[in-house]
Amino acid sequence: MPAPFTFVRLQYHSGDWDGVDERMPTNLLHSLIQYTKVPVTSKEKVVALDSPELFNYPFCYLSGHRLVQFSAQEKKNFTQYVRNGGFVFVDDCNHDIDGLFARSFEEQMRQCFGAGALKKIPKTHPVYSSFFTFKDGPPPTSFELNGWGDDLVHDYLKGIEINGRLGVLYSNKDYGCEWDYDFRNKRFLAEDNTKFGVNILIYALTA
Template identity: 45%
Template sequence: MSLALVANLIDTIARYTILPVAPRGSIVPLGSRRILEHPFVWFTGHFPLAFTRQERTNLREYVDRGGFIVIDDHNHDIDGEFHKTALEEIATVFGPDALEEIPNDHPLYTKFFEFDRGPPATSHELNGWGDNLLHRHLYGVLRGDRIGLLYSNKDYTSEWSFGPDTKRFIAVDPTRFGVNLVVYALTS
């Protein structure tokens, strides 16, 4: 995981909300039972993904107990190995039909900031990097009406991996969607 992403997301939450945040965040292995202590988990990667039995158990329990995990394809490539293996692992843990398209009018997109058209596009999509596609939806594993796992092809990890001080040079802060994700995790 990009430490710049962690710092930037923490800065964004502190800047726009009154939520208490740990100044350095917390990096916890998926195989550790400590993951169950955290309401929000960000998971990203480039390479083929293969969970251990313990990681699968923890992931399932984490989602079933109300946790919210974002899995972000850092390659932004639907033909890439991370994407293919992540979908296989999600199917193994939650079942072959568990991953559903999240409608663009889902409450996730209005939890704090308004994203009227669904998930915000990234510069990686707009510049044609990765698979050269603009992904119009995110996907999720639902528990009732609540999203427990959110899967993204959009590569928010790269989009948000810049120093927090850089925000003063950006007209619209792209990390605002991260606030929605965290607020959703804490209130849904």
């Protein structure tokens, strides 16, 4: 039997990693149970980015609103984790491509992987068809449609590929807050908006 999937949230020394989307992991784990046969651990696990424990898990989530400035060990671990085949989903809770989180995180990626490593990914990328199909690329969030943040609907996500595989998936769409609700309330939605979250997790586990 495969080991149960664990939703890992990354703790980093700067910013506000622990002040965002507290219910989102449970919501996505419920969706995995609902739609797939992937065994899961029922609660998220917080792992420090500068800890060697990071390398025990295939998927990690990093988010926040504020400055992202990795320590030397955090930078080393992040780079090695991705180059070794790990997957990090990064979500900008500001929904603002010119905001502090976005500018500082993108600078960290430049320092870790080089200028130009973080690129827009095409709508034909396998992450949009790894389980459910999203022909138009990343689905919009209510925060975009309601004019939150930079008041733009971003029709793309960015990523860093290592040897043809996506190792970092980066969103300015604020999916974390979009999915931050009690999973029992999904029954009131016309369409389950966590389905793209399932795609992200399945891609991370199978690509």
